[in-house]
Amino acid sequence: MVQRSAVRSTDRFERKREAILDAATEILNRKGVKGLTLGVAAAAVDLSTTSVTYYFKRKDDLAAACLMRGIEALQWMMEQALLEPTREARLKRLLTLHLDRLRMAAVGEAPPLPVLSDVRALNEPRRSEVRKAYGRMWRKLREIFETPDLEWLTRGRRSARAHMLLEQLLWAPGWIGKYDPEDYGRVRDRMYDILVNGMAGEGSAWGPAPIPVSELAPRDRQEMSRETFLLAATRLINSRGYKGASVDKISAELNVTKGSFYHHNDAKDDLVVACFERTFEVMTRVQRLAMALPGDQWMRLSSAAAALAEYQLSEHGPLLRIAALTALPEPIRRQMVQHSDRVSDRFASMISDGIAEGSIRPVDPFIAAQMLNATLNAGAELGYWVPGVSQKAAPAVFARPLLMGIFGK
Numbered sequence: 248m249v250q251r252s253a254v255r256s257t258d259r260f261e262r263k264r265e266a267i268l269d270a271a272t273e274i275l276n277r278k279g280v281k282g283l284t285l286g287v288a289a290a291a292v293d294l295s296t297t298s299v300t301y302y303f304k305r306k307d308d309l310a311a312a313c314l315m316r317g318i319e320a321l322q323w324m325m326e327q328a329l330l331e332p333t334r335e336a337r338l339k340r341l342l343t344l345h346l347d348r349l350r351m352a353a354v355g356e357a358p359p360l361p362v363l364s365d366v367r368a369l370n371e372p373r374r375s376e377v378r379k380a381y382g383r384m385w386r387k388l389r390e391i392f393e394t395p396d397l398e399w400l401t402r403g404r405r406s407a408r409a410h411m412l413l414e415q416l417l418w419a420p421g422w423i424g425k426y427d428p429e430d431y432g433r434v435r436d437r438m439y440d441i442l443v444n445g446m447a448g449e450g451s452a453w454g455p456a457p458i459p460v461s462e463l464a465p466r467d468r469q470e471m472s473r474e475t476f477l478l479a480a481t482r483l484i485n486s487r488g489y490k491g492a493s494v495d496k497i498s499a500e501l502n503v504t505k506g507s508f509y510h511h512n513d514a515k516d517d518l519v520v521a522c523f524e525r526t527f528e529v530m531t532r533v534q535r536l537a538m539a540l541p542g543d544q545w546m547r548l549s550s551a552a553a554a555l556a557e558y559q560l561s562e563h564g565p566l567l568r569i570a571a572l573t574a575l576p577e578p579i580r581r582q583m584v585q586h587s588d589r590v591s592d593r594f595a596s597m598i599s600d601g602i603a604e605g606s607i608r609p610v611d612p613f614i615a616a617q618m619l620n621a622t623l624n625a626g627a628e629l630g631y632w633v634p635g636v637s638q639k640a641a642p643a644v645f646a647r648p649l650l651m652g653i654f655g656k
Contacts, residue, residue, distance in 0.1 A: 264302050266292050269358040272313045276359060279573030280310045280368035310365075311373035315380055317361035320348065321416065322384040329390055334654055337391045338412075339439050345416050346423075346435040353428040363417060364570030367488030385632075388413055397654065403633045407644045408653055410632040411622050412442070418569075418621035421584075422591075425613075437611040441618055445652040446598065448606045451545040453647055455553035458536050474525070474563075481522045481567045485627055488570075519571055520579060526566040527586045530555060530623075534593050544601030548594070548619075549650055553642035555623045560638040565627035591616045622649045 270291035275283045285306055289299040303309035328341035351357035366377050389409035392400055400408075415438065426434055447453070479500045487496070497518070537551035559565045569587065572580050595616035601607030622645065629636055629645055636644055648655070 260302075263292075267294075267299060267302055267309070268313055268316060271309050272317070272359055272361045275310060275313050275365070276362045276573075277577065279362075280307075280365045283310050283313075285309065307370050307373045311369055311377050313361045314363060314366060314369075314377050317363060318377070318380045318384050320360060321345075322387055324348070325384065325387045325391070329387070334391065334394045334397060335443060338442060338653075341391070341416075342435045342439050342442075345419070346431045346438075349420060349423055350428045350431040353424075353431075360420065362420070362570075362573060364568070365488065365573050367486075385409060385413060392654075399656065403636060404644060406633045407629065407636070408648050410625060410629065411645060411649060412653065414621045414625035415442070415618055418617065418624075421569075422613075422617045434614065437614045438618065441610050441615055442649070442653045444608065445655065446548070446601075446607050446610055446615055446650050447545060448601070448608050451543075451606050453549065453643075453651055454546075455550040455642065456540050456542070456546060458533060458540075458550055458554035477518075477522050477525045478563070480518055481525070481565065484519065484522060484571050485565060485568050516575060516579060519567075519575060520583065522567045523571070523583045523586065527590060529558065529566060530590045531593070533558070534590070534597075538597070543604055543606035544597055545606035548597045548601060548607065549646075551594075551597075552619060552623060552646040552650060556626050556629075556641040556646040557638055559623075559626035560630060560636070560641050566624070568627050569624050587620070591620045594619050618649060622646065 267288060271283060271288040274287055274291065283306060285299050285303065286296045288309060289296045292299075299309070303312060324341055324344040327344060328337045331337045331340050348357060348360065352359040363381065366374060366381065369377060389405050391412070392405045392408055397405075419438075423431065423434060480497050483497055483500060533551050533554050537547045537554070540547050540550055555566075572583055575583065591613075595612040598607055598610065598612040598615050602609050602612070626641065626645055629641060633644065
């Protein structure tokens with residue numbers, strides 16, 4: 248009798264803990280680590296804050312548990328995919344499992360997967376614990392490329408492709424809501440087709456035209472001063488997260504006073520918005536320059552992608568990671584998402600025109616554009632996952648695999 252009672256008690260504990268994690272994950276996805284508090288999570292499951300502390304003593308414990316649960320779910324999918332015998336079968340299995348999980352979350356059959364972009368907002372020791380788990384998951388994903396027919400891939404190129412592929416999984420929840428859940432299988436097929444076969448039309452080779460990074464840099468003194476300020480802030484936010492990029496640290500990076508900071512920005516949120524606007528300005532400028540190039544749409548698309556991949560590792564880069572969106576208030580976040588969508592829509596237009604003329608394969612322009620945008624945004628962290636990769640090598644190492652096929656040379 249005592250043993251049976253203990254089992255029931257354990258079951259109740261686990262059910263309540265899972266319910267708290269489900270509710271906290273939804274809050275985390277909307278508001279980031281900064282907006283997730285024990286009180287807000289408690290209210291979402293009709294508990295007192297004191298009751299929640301029975302399961303999670305601190306806010307960071309709760310946030311880390313949400314993130315770890317998501318990492319474990321993704322790693323399980325990767326382990327299942329690795330049971331398949333070929334690289335293509337592994338990739339298809341992984342996409343199938345991931346898209347099915349997104350479908351289940353959309354129809355209420357499973358909790359949402361957490362957005363994994365806000366790990367840097369955690370305090371130690373939770374941050375290191377989650378980052379180690381993330382690294383293990385990423386290394387598991389890299390095993391997809393460890394097949395006999397891919398022995399020619401160097402470790403660095405495997406790492407770059409794993410980084411790009413993981414970004415497709417993490418980015419998909421942001422745009423898949425445009426589709427009905429019953430269409431997620433079709434989305435899976437389109438993503439698989441683009442990853443395996445690329446976007447180049449028959450006879451289209453990799454040979455992007457150069458768009459000098461210097462063409463993207465500001466020219467007058469006032470613009471250069473603003474650029475210096477925003478670049479320092481972008482680098483800090485990308486490396487330390489919104490929470491870690493304090494006003495003190497940004498000011499120290501530039502050797503200016505706090506007063507100078509507030510002369511440029513009324514509040515920290517304004518700074519993040521300015522960094523996003525700088526990012527979208529650069530991407531739009533590259534697209535405009537590429538669209539003015541002679542040649543076909545494949546040449547223009549691949550040239551834009553190559554220029555942005557190179558820019559990320561240049562002295563003018565990186566661009567702000569989309570991960571910073573979770574730190575912004577929801578109304579401002581929606582505005583920034585609209586800016587990002589305009590960049591993706593312009594890529595979609597270029598792809599559509601290329602399909603019409605035959606220089607680009609018949610692919611879903613919207614999905615292809617989102618996948619390209621995800622890849623280029625992830626280029627900001629390429630140097631972390633592929634240490635020593637050069638600026639000039641970035642286009643071939645990172646942009647080319649999406650455009651020409653992830654298993655191609």
